[in-house]
Amino acid sequence: MSYFVTGATGFIGRYLVSELLANREGTIYLLCRGGSRARLDALITQWGGSSRLVPVIGDLRADQLGVDPDWIAEHDGKIDHFFHLAAIYDMTASDEMNEELNVGGTRAALSLAGAINAGVFHQVSSIAASGDYAGLYDESMFDEGQGLPSAYHRTKFESEKIVREESPVPWRVYRPAVVVGHSETGAMDKIDGPYYFFPLFKRMRDNLPSWLPLVGVDLGDTNVVPVDYVAKAMDYLGHVPGHDGEAFHLVNPEPQNTVELFNTFAAAAKAPQFAVPIDRTVTNRLPTALLPRQFRPGALFGAALRTAPAHLVLNQTLGRFGIPAEVLEHAAFPTVYASKSTQKALAGSGLAVPDLESYAGTLWSYWEDMLDDSIKSDRAATSALKGKTVVITGASSGIGLVTAVQVAKAGAIPILVARGKDKLEQTKALIESQGGQAYAYGCDLSDLQAIDALTTQLSGDFEHIDYVVNNAGRSIRRSLKLSEDRFHDFERTMQLNYFGAIRLIMGLLPKMREQKSGHVVNISSIGVLTNPPRFSAYVASKAALDAWSNVVSSELVGDGVSFTSIHMPLVRTPMIAPTKMYDRFPTISPGQAASMVVSALVERPHEINTLTGNLGALAHTLAPKVAFRILNLAYQVFPDSAAAKGETAAAPTNEQVMMSRVLKGVHW
Template sequence: MSDYFVTGATGFIGRFLVRELLANREGTLYVLCRAGSLKRLDGLIAEWTAGGNEGRVVPVVGDLSAPGLGVDSAWIAEHAGTIGHFFHLAAIYDMTADDATNDAMNIDGTRNALVLAGALGAGTFHQVSSVAAAGDYKGVFTEDMFDEGQPLPSPYHRTKFESERIVREESPVPWRVYRPAIVVGDSQTGQMDKIDGPYYFFPLIKRLRDTLPGWIPLLGLDLRDTNVVPVDYVAKAMDHIGHAPGQDGQAFFLTNPDPQGAIEMINLFCRAARAPKFATPIDRRFSEAGPIKALPASLRPASLFAAAVHSKPATMVFDQTIGRLGIPSEVLGHVNFTAVFDSSKAQALLEGSGITVPPLESYAELLWNYWEENLDQTTAHDKKAHKSLKGKYVVITGASSGIGEVTAKKVAQAGGIPVLVARGVEKLEALQRTIEMRGGTAYVYPCDLSDYEAIDALTAKLSAELPRIDFVVNNAGRSIRRSVKLSLERFHDFERTMQLNYFGAIRLVMGLIPKMAETGGGHVVNLSSIAVLTKIPRFSAYAASKAALDSWSNVVGSELHGDGISFTTIRMPLVRTPMIAPTKMYEKFPTISPAQAGDIVIKALVEKPEAINTLSGQMGAAMHLAAPKTAHKVLNLAYNAFPDSAAARAHAESSDTAHSGSETSSQKEMVARLLKGLRWGR
């Protein structure tokens, strides 16, 4: 058994690699850390070792820029000969970084790491390089190729090439090199910690989604392929290949053997965002075939486009146009590749291990959702949001997941202080840690909001412990989809729904009114539902509870106006949260994401309107007002086309009261098309 030394363990790939090593290998993992980052590392160590690996991850204080990484000589003497694998991941993975930063981190850092590896007598030095080492090579670039005279168009490309050269020529111990492609988030969770690669385009995609109908095609150019791999694949492949016998002195491409077209990749994220997609009327059948194929590679459209992107005039234009959307010109020129990366050796070693590159379409939505809920900085850059929320205490119920969780993160982005309320204390504390790691402040107050005594205790505690309460977001709620015929013996469904959605919500607000009035007022945001306006069948319990909350707020708002306490009702459209996941019929209808719902809540907190409705909700309400009989006929068609929930049907079958419908898939499709745009639940 041998131990490990890891640099860059707190970085994105490093964190995933440490998990793999802990799960699959024995021995102690020594991880390099600056003295000022020990607190952050302690949090990661607690996360890594929560499953029973206590004591296996040990920090070693040092600095990438110091000779021998600045590790104490006594520590080196004590551990010499015990390190079997030295993984060097600490580096700059940023095409926008300048020469000095790239040189210090990628070149000098690699030399310093090699000195330490030599002093420790490490068994193998594992260098994490990049496909950028291939530069703008045109054609197939194999794992055995290295210095082929390829152009290196940026400091990033140059230093990745040079650091790999240093390992090849100067390593005092056996070495292996790994060249990942563009690394994106975890294919299982979407987790990512920085903006890089395709993520630079996400704000543009979001803006397109929020301003244009999804059916409008946009013009795109099909120039070349890109290559994207998820971080979990990279970490698993490095762990597996790093321990394969007889592979020292080799380089391995950790790339997708079936690369995606650049526009295809962008369209997958557009689809995940429900944004317009790009059409390519001139694709590679024309741009790389026929007479054009006879041209020298440097004169083909893809090469001319790349050359134009790198030119100074084009850079100036891009900086003043797409650069304002957060897309650096350096990134635009390197989304696609001139080289085709042959990963045959890596794939052969991984064969039979179960480690494969998943298709991007299988996890693109996870990547988008994680970015939108965690990395999107729209709220952080919103001056109005900062002015309205900075330093303000915002009580958010149902904060442990879905809309409440995203809203809390957005409030913290704007400088607000989210006060997190829900039943699950562990989830609330995890959200609190996330907010605090991002530089914010949050407080946790677990409470069962269906328990009146618990609500009274909560309001008393909030009033005593917080200096003031500026906002309350009533987000916690219960939804039941069950027809009245199947509810005749289940009156408790109506009682439970009303208890949480109405009585629990108003009891909370009533308990906080004295504190808000005492400290100058406050604003309450109630998350209602479009079902109140559209009156969709099977939601009688849910819609009634939300309608009661709407009416109460409208009346009380006038009474408390003089105390500076106001209300906003958001009649939210259908949101893709875990609450609607069991209802498969929703897959046929348009929905918004929790992050989009969170943006609506932020708007309500900042602008404080009396109500926020969607166009589809207003249309539904107008239809009921202008033609109530027609509205009921249309909704009865929907009622007969779609069944009750699985839980409702199971109960009905057991009590022999099942609804007998003759719905067909064609009826369902017809109703889905007819009612498209009526996003009625939350």
């Protein structure tokens, strides 16, 4: 078989191509504008550089997609499946843009499909084609006299109508619901749907206690599905025989209440949740069903949201959090999307929409780590970081990865350092795809000679080195009793956490002295202040780095070189993954940790501590004997990890969870 795909570089398109590569045979032709060839080539590399992927230069705005006539003649009758995904998926886009890309693009794609006599034309439509239809809407329904309240709704309806009435070849239509990120990785490429509300959740988390209930409004029901389900379903349904001329609803079979959906994401963000004092359990008791639909509460509320005064108010309130008035206006649907026919066609595939609660945290983490652009509006951060070089160790994952993404958004140039060069290249590609600039250097930071070679190369490659973030580290959680025959644990942690860090700094100091400026951020640990049991190797290495930095700070202040030590609380990173009891412990996210690093780069304080860390240090100063007694109690409550003892991991006890919440952020 052979395939032709438009919109392959788009969000759904990328995952569909992956499914076709994994499950089907034959050549896959990918439409690409001439100016986007580099982007497509980068994606082909990510797809493994398969020779089955062949770019075809064209343009969505041109007849027959602007494809070369010779190519058309050569491939007449040779394309079995034509997937048309290229379109604009944006509720806030202009009428002209929607018309040109959605309607005009569909006509152009159909003209090419007819010219090459494609086997089946697969149109990716949207549930937006149902407009404001109230009630149950199944796959057999299309033109039901529904209103089309926006250009997006209208052009999705018109595009599907064109396919139904004018397609020169057999066709199938797919109507996805609101598509969110990948349910396993969280990967997403743009802000859309519920993502518009994520900055609000972040602001709530950072400024309000999580237990505080907020008053919400029952907007109705919505419907979201992860992109991996959509792509897998399209691949499967596109090849099931006997379904030409049909539409498929790629939706969650169960409508999702908007308040419940928002609360699910708020819980993932650890933000306060909404309580609705007057919801449908109350309003459904009222005789509103006797009223004409346009006079019912939901319809009146929706109409009010579409007025100019409401838009003005919304843009001056929620708009400040990046939530366009148009998005709130269409946050809920009057339509209930039936998918019985689609589910029947999927029988035997094993495909089902996962429960949102099972992957909401994954979506939130990816947004916070990779998509959150709030730093761009932070004048202090952009002023301090724009054009500056920032050496970041351990930049392939966790705190280092997110810090690199964030400083690049502020205009800095991250210099990525880690042992695994392949992962660094992925980070570099991600930063560049977001419009930033980055450089990647593979280096084993436990190898002192390799560090010397790295610092020599960096000093030669860059005119100035403005910042260094010592983030790479090794953590070992093991009691002294189990370490008596493992002295190498102490050597390994010192080698990377202390010797490697100061070797890197010392190698770059000549450059910083020459430019008479430089700032070093050391990612230390809350353990240096609290001294938790079982971390003697790890805490000692971090304390050594702290002590060294404190001493040399007085020597280097005259050279314009300064230091910040961040006594970082427990962070949800791959480094803590082996200790399974941490799964239920309160942690901060890599995004929150990266914010602390950015603050250190911008404000350059000598230390950044948490309240718990300061209280721990104060306890050791004022009442050391009592502090050690409490820590001994923790030593009894928190046993050695299964990994340390070579056993199977066990879930944490209630006592462990309670103590971890009282002493939030401490490594136990």
